[in-house]
Amino acid sequence: xxxxxxxxxxxxxxxxxxxxxxxxxxxxxxxxxxxxxxxxxxxxxxxxxxxxxxxxxxxxxxxxxxxxxxxxxxxxxxxxxxxxxxxxxxxxxxxxxxxxxxxxxxxxxxxxxxxxxxxxxxxxxxxxxxxxxxxxxxxxxxxxxxxxxxxxxxxxxxxxxxxxxxxxxxxxxxxxxxxxxxxxxxxxxxxxxxxxxxxxxxxxxxxxxxxxxxxxxxxxxxxxxxxxxxxxx
Amino acid sequence: xxxxxxxxxxxxxxxxxxxxxxxxxxxxxxxxxxxxxxxxxxxxxxxxxxxxxxxxxxxxxxxxxxxxxxxxxxxxxxxxxxxxxxxxxxxxxxxxxxxxxxxxxxxxxxxxxxxxxxxxxxxxxxxxxxxxxxxxxxxxxxxxxxxxxxxxxxxxxxxxxxxxxxxxxxxxxxxxxxxxxxxxxxxxxxxxxxxxxxxxxxxxxxxxxxxxxxxxxxxxxxxxxxxxxxxxx
DNA sequence: CTTTCGACATGACAATTGTCAAGTTGACTC
DNA sequence: GAGTCAACTTGACAATTGTCATGTCGAAAG
Numbered sequence: 001x002x003x004x005x006x007x008x009x010x011x012x013x014x015x016x017x018x019x020x021x022x023x024x025x026x027x028x029x030x031x032x033x034x035x036x037x038x039x040x041x042x043x044x045x046x047x048x049x050x051x052x053x054x055x056x057x058x059x060x061x062x063x064x065x066x067x068x069x070x071x072x073x074x075x076x077x078x079x080x081x082x083x084x085x086x087x088x089x090x091x092x093x094x095x096x097x098x099x100x101x102x103x104x105x106x107x108x109x110x111x112x113x114x115x116x117x118x119x120x121x122x123x124x125x126x127x128x129x130x131x132x133x134x135x136x137x138x139x140x141x142x143x144x145x146x147x148x149x150x151x152x153x154x155x156x157x158x159x160x161x162x163x164x165x166x167x168x169x170x171x172x173x174x175x176x177x178x179x180x181x182x183x184x185x186x187x188x189x190x191x192x193x194x195x196x197x198x199x200x201x202x203x204x205x206x207x208x209x210x211x212x213x214x215x216x217x218x219x220x221x222x223x224x225x226x227x228x229x230x231x232x233x
Numbered sequence: 234x235x236x237x238x239x240x241x242x243x244x245x246x247x248x249x250x251x252x253x254x255x256x257x258x259x260x261x262x263x264x265x266x267x268x269x270x271x272x273x274x275x276x277x278x279x280x281x282x283x284x285x286x287x288x289x290x291x292x293x294x295x296x297x298x299x300x301x302x303x304x305x306x307x308x309x310x311x312x313x314x315x316x317x318x319x320x321x322x323x324x325x326x327x328x329x330x331x332x333x334x335x336x337x338x339x340x341x342x343x344x345x346x347x348x349x350x351x352x353x354x355x356x357x358x359x360x361x362x363x364x365x366x367x368x369x370x371x372x373x374x375x376x377x378x379x380x381x382x383x384x385x386x387x388x389x390x391x392x393x394x395x396x397x398x399x400x401x402x403x404x405x406x407x408x409x410x411x412x413x414x415x416x417x418x419x420x421x422x423x424x425x426x427x428x429x430x431x432x433x434x435x436x437x438x439x440x441x442x443x444x445x446x447x448x449x450x451x452x453x454x455x456x457x458x459x460x461x462x463x464x465x466x
Numbered sequence: 467c468t469t470t471c472g473a474c475a476t477g478a479c480a481a482t483t484g485t486c487a488a489g490t491t492g493a494c495t496c
Numbered sequence: 497g498a499g500t501c502a503a504c505t506t507g508a509c510a511a512t513t514g515t516c517a518t519g520t521c522g523a524a525a526g
Contacts, residue, residue: 064377067457072380074373086366089359095370118358122351125358126322132365133319137328139372140307144297146379147305147419150512178474186380191513193475208522224300383482411504424483426505441492 006033006056010107013054015082015131023117023124032108042098042106049087049094051108052128055079058104059176062096063183073183075138076101076176086132089115101176146186149223152195154185156223159204159211167216174209239266239289243340246287248315248364256350256357265341275331275339282320282327284341285361288312291337292409295329296416306416308371309334309409319365322348334409379419382456385428387418389456392437392444400449407442 007028010016016024032051036042042053045064053060055077062074062083074096077083087094088111118124145154158181162172174181182192196206202222203214213219240261243249249257265284269275275286278297286293288310295307295316307329310316320327321344351357378387391414395405407414415425429439435455436447446452 064373066377066381068381070381072377074376086362086369089362090366092366095373118355122355122358125351125355125362129319129322129358129362129365132362132369133323133325136319136365136369136372139369139376140297140328142376143307143372143379144299144305146376147416148299148301148303152512183380188514189474190476190515194513197475385482421484422504423485423506427483430505 006105006107009056009080010054013080013082013131014134015052015054015085015127018130019124019127020121023121026117027109027113028107030110030113032110034106034108036100036104036106038100038102040100040104042100043084043094045095045097046093048091049084049111051084051110052082052088052114053084053098054082054107054109056105056107058100058102060098060104060106061101061180061184062098064096071183072186073180075135075142076180076184078175082131083135085128086135089118089128101180151185151187151191152198153223154187155181155192155195156199156202156204156219158185159199159213160216160219160223162211163213163216165216170213170216172211172213174206174211178209239338239340242289242313243287245313246315246364247367248285248287248318248360251363252357252360253354256354259350260342260346261340263343263346265343267339267341269333269337269339271333271335271337273333273337275333276317276327278328278330279326281324282317282344284317284343285315285321285347286317286331287315287340287342289338289340291333291335293331293337293339294334294413294417295331297329304416305419306413308368308375309413309417311408315364316368318361319368322351322361334413384418384420384424385431386456387420388414388425388428389432389435389437389452391418392432392446393449393452393456395444396446396449398449403446403449405444405446407439407444411442 010028010031011024016027019027031054033056036058042060043049057079060077060081060083062077064072064074066072075083083098084094088109091111114124114128118128145157149157159172162175163170178192179189182189185192187195196204199206199219199222202218204219205212205214243261243264244257249260252260264287266289269291275293276282290312293310293314293316295310297305297307299305308316316331317327321342324344347357347361351361378390382390392405395408396403411425412422415422418425420428429437432439432452432455435451437452438445438447
């Protein structure tokens, strides 16, 4: 089932990229390849982890359902991202649920394979730690955003992360639903709409899922200057 | 310098608790013991990690300084907590700064010791992963709180975590500054004050650094019922 | 082609939170 | 003991955000 192109994507993931070829081949040959429809569940909160997951195509969201039934989006993963590493290695329940937000293709590496390989070569542990650290880092960045930035600033930063270039103008496509973007940025869809219209004053125009940024530097300085609670004396 | 009592605390940390005695002794014998004054810096964002840190006494805060100069508290650690594991093993810069918020006593395990031991026994890797996962989990919980709860609810949950018992009344001491509590919960000190007074209606009274909770269950249902954006149809 | 439905935008309103400006209090210094 | 200072509290106000209601639009189904 797996094509070479898919394997190539998996090989570029942080989890696998720095491992010796021999180990990568072992892992790839034991992996399970699967397709998911939009909206399909990958795993549920509290379930016990049996594998590490690598996204080959599409978008996956990790989220938590609060006791009151509200949903909090924790992360959104794309092609080449892996998730569930730390959980898979320790037989503990997932702290989050995972769902395909578009048609997806995933690769699952069964945790027993990973564990046995790790006993042979501690280098595997380092790779897993590297991926886990990446997630840790992105959560820290998200916390900083939520605690120290206004909604519009978070949206601006989200757009900046989509840009390839560093300056001048730039056109990008919104990678997924505005509803999901809102969730990812910790706001309601209505607030996202308002944030978008507020960004018009710094040269951002949104049309459908297409964003037109007339000046990247202007947008960047909006994120950094417009102090919401910045003690910028 | 290290007393047996301090070693005992270190041994209870998630990092060390499940390791074979022999390894623990090796790590403890190579560790550096140090005292810190209130306000002293442990390390700074962007610095390269040279050790894993274990709190033996006092309180440590991890925080990020945003480009605008605002501070976002990421976590607060107490006796028996370890931090910096994932960073120490990979020679990467810290994503956060660390500061003693009270007089503190720390143990530092130099990363080379950890790395060489890990090459002998992959079990060390599992332990480090266990600690890292704990941090990951607590960040996820924090994100959920910020995205799905009001300020007063976060304060209520913070208080609940301080309680020993499960029901009835309960008196607790606030472990640190209200300023730091506010930061940890992602709000301004003024908002914390107001949240406290709002909680009076559910039987919580604050006096100095002392909190009196007249009914734990009532407080818990305040967190879970009072839906801020809970789709509780 | 028409119907239907969900994603999205917008306006009006309420609730929450940040900001600024006092004022209080306790700890610490001299 | 007087004075100083930082940690709070509180009130008034502004800004931001959630909530609810309504309307538009486009995609998919019939």
